[in-house]
Amino acid sequence: MSLQPYSSPQPLHSAINVVLDTAYQGISDSDWKNLFASARQSGLEQFIADMFAGKHINNSEDRPALHSALRNLSKTPVLINGADVMPAVDDVWRRIDALCNKWVGVTDVIHIGIGGSDFGPRLAIEALAHVPGIESRGMRMHFLANIDTAELARILAHAQPHSTRVLIVSKSFTTLETTMNAKAVVAWLKENDCTKSQIAHALYAVTANVTAAKEFGIEEDNIYPFWDWVGGRYSVWSAVGLPIALQYGFETFKQFLAGAESIDLHFKNAPLEENLPVIMALALLYQQQKHDIKAYAVIPYADALDWFPKWLQQLDMESNGKSIDRDGKPVKHSSPIVFGSAGSNAQHSYFQLLHQGTEIIPIDFIAVREPMSDRPEAVAHHHILLSNCLAQAQALANGKDDVNPNNVYPGKRPSNLLLLPKLNAFYLGALLALYENRTATLGALWNINSFDQPGVEYGKVLAKPIEKALTSHQNNIQASAEIDAVTAARINFLNS
Structure with missing residues (x-):
């Protein structure tokens, strides 16, 4: 030593x-x-x-950063601009509890989300599966995050379409990977002869953008809100954590x-x-x-x-x-x-x-x-x-x-x-x-703001013109203000 x-x-x-x-x-x-x-x-x-x-x-x-209110089981009032947020949080808890008791005969749940809408619930489902004696409700819980269709194909190969429920989880309900994957799963339901009514019954959303969820075709009763004062990476305590309650029961989620x-x-x-x-x-x-x-x-x-x-x-x-x-x-x-x-x-x-x-x-x-x-x-x-x-x-x-x-x-x-x-x-x-x-x-x-993430967005902005160039199948793309010379050469190689 x-x-x-x-x-x-x-x-x-x-x-x-x-x-x-x-x-x-x-x-x-x-x-x-x-x-x-x-x-x-x-x-x-x-x-x-x-x-x-x-x-x-x-x-x-x-904004505040009040994810702590999502686990405030004592329901002690938590005020934002003078208004108590706990009645709205408690309403979501009651709806999650009711949903756990409502789902009967469901074989598969496909949870579609990425980043903060994925890591927390996925971690919890994996971790709690190892708890000796924990009661699982028998559903297979699938997590679909990556835009790579390999993950999508693997899940759809095992899920049973007529007894599947789909959770679309996105704070903004505009996240590209999530909306693309959600559309692909809806298409799969249609391919397997699910009726319009059955599909509507199968789709659920967790989002801060209720309007966008409705426009996607999700019934209002199937939309579970969370709020702009909850950051995505801090959101597993909200309805984003629905898979925990659905898989292991609402009492486990409360614990x-x-x-x-x-x-x-x-x-x-x-x-x-x-x-x-x-x-x-x-x-x-x-x-x-x-x-x-x-x-x-x-x-x-x-x-x-x-x-x-x-x-x-x-x-x-x-x-x-x-x-x-x-x-x-x-x-x-x-x-x-x-x-x-x-x-x-x-x-x-x-x-x-x-x-x-x-x-x-x-x-x-x-x-x-x-x-x-x-x-x-x-x-x-x-x-x-x-x-x-x-x-x-x-x-x-x-x-x-x-x-x-x-x-x-x-x-x-x-x-x-x-x-x-x-x-x-x-x-x-x-x-x-x-x-x-x-x-x-x-x-x-x-002295850093831990609750924003502006750097995440820039690459997403640049991806749009690149995607457009790739889908054009042209191999004569020129450098521009949006696409530099190196990226243009790479696009031309991929399109050749």
Whole structure:
């Protein structure tokens, strides 16, 4: 082991039995004090209060960011411009509950959405499928996001058209991939002799643009609204999460919301020194300031959470991947690159780089104390899984000396250990809300607006004239203001 171990044991931090251990961050007590003082000086406490109070913290779009209201099961009034939003949220809850009891004989559900309309519900369906003894309602849940027809073809090859329901999920109801895929599924229903009435009965929408959903042909009773104060990547708590309730029952969906609400209350009320999202944010900020890190990894030692890093990539990098702050000034730091996958699989992939690569890459290790199956070998396997998680964190932190340079591990690679007591709907909701609130905290500390995403749109604008040129089948496209010379050459090659 190295002569100066990186470990600096701190008191364990916990909320609702979720434990955060920062001992391998290498942050001294005096550094922690400075971090908390700096957070207070930046106005973080006021930012948190303003977020839950419905203030327009999304300054570029002049909106609140009130996804916390979607999991406010206590129904405590939440005001936007003086009006309580909770009656409308509660109405959606009641409609979701009623729909769960209404669907009988449905074999397949095709959930059509992309980005925030896809990652959250897909993660939840995958994660909760591993919960021992969870009651599934027997429907096959399909997620259709990619405009590549390979995904569409795979789903339609297995779905039964006359007992299929279709959820079209788009905040704007103008997202190209979603509307194109929705039209293709409707065409498939027609090809399989579904009547106009049957198709109307099969189509449902989740959107903030009710008018556009009606124009598409969806009956008003089948439209579930959400609101412009909900960002797409924060929307799984709304009717976007319908697949969770439909697959596992409304009570499971409520438990998912309850876990998130519990973390929200902790984030809102706990002092900074005991506040899990704040501590996680400050630890990452410290590593940026000290080591100028460019990336961090999240490694859940639970196969059920293999989709979690993909969900987190959108949350962090779409929220905070910016070079300009709220005042239009350049920022020194913003979101690092996020990557990860389930341990221990990840150890056999890119851990070589984490241990002996030239860059320091902090890691969030996530572990679950209880096994995720009731197999007879589950406990023995789980002990091996946890031992790998703990061993990797120790090796990364402390390193190893050796006379052979090839066998030297430099150590001092920082990590968190996040421990969930079990993985069920409640703690899955808590995990997602913990990272949502950590992302918002980082945005506040960097003075970045975490609730808009203007950079996402530019490529979509440029795609339109390129699509037009491709569908023309001409191979003499010339460079223009909309298509540069390189792209024009590529279009001509594809059209040749």
